[in-house]
Amino acid sequence: MFWQKKLSGFMKKEHGKMQSMLDKLDYTNKDFEIFSKLKKILENHIYAEEKAIHLLHKRGKMFPALSKVIEEHNDIEISLYELVGPNIKTKEIKLKKIQALAELLRNHLENEDKNFYPYLDSNLNSEEREEIFEILEKNLD
Ligand SMILES: [Fe+2]
Numbered sequence: 001m002f003w004q005k006k007l008s009g010f011m012k013k014e015h016g017k018m019q020s021m022l023d024k025l026d027y028t029n030k031d032f033e034i035f036s037k038l039k040k041i042l043e044n045h046i047y048a049e050e051k052a053i054h055l056l057h058k059r060g061k062m063f064p065a066l067s068k069v070i071e072e073h074n075d076i077e078i079s080l081y082e083l084v085g086p087n088i089k090t091k092e093i094k095l096k097k098i099q100a101l102a103e104l105l106r107n108h109l110e111n112e113d114k115n116f117y118p119y120l121d122s123n124l125n126s127e128e129r130e131e132i133f134e135i136l137e138k139n140l141d
């Protein structure tokens with residue numbers, strides 16, 4: 001059967017879960033707790049998307065919107081790594097880094113919602129979209 005679901009709609013909902021956590025950040029100690037929950041969801045989310053991207057590569061699908069998403073994932077992963085690294089000496093520094101990560105993530109979610117997933121919806125055929133959907137759904141929380 002022709003697969004009609006949109007990847008962009010499905011992922012927008014997933015992104016909304018992280019967006020609502022970002023909206024709760026208020027630069028107080030509460031942020032540490034929000035961050036530890038967000039970190040798990042985010043790592044899982046990137047893992048799922050990278051698996052989907054790997055499939056696109058295997059199918060020979062290469063386009064600028066894809067490279068941009070890979071770059072943004074790398075930046076987010078570096079930022080996550082820094083947050084658990086030895087340079088975090090004070091709570092102040094950690095809070096600042098959480099805010100910086102939040103900014104990266106907000107921009108990334110916006111890029112995926114406005115550009116990346118709509119691009120996939122209009123440039124992949126229904127079989128390809130379904131394959132990507134299955135990978136994402138299986139690997140997301
Ligand atoms: Fe992503």
Ligand SMILES: [Fe+2]
Pocket residue numbers: 011015045049109112
């Ligand atoms: Fe995403």
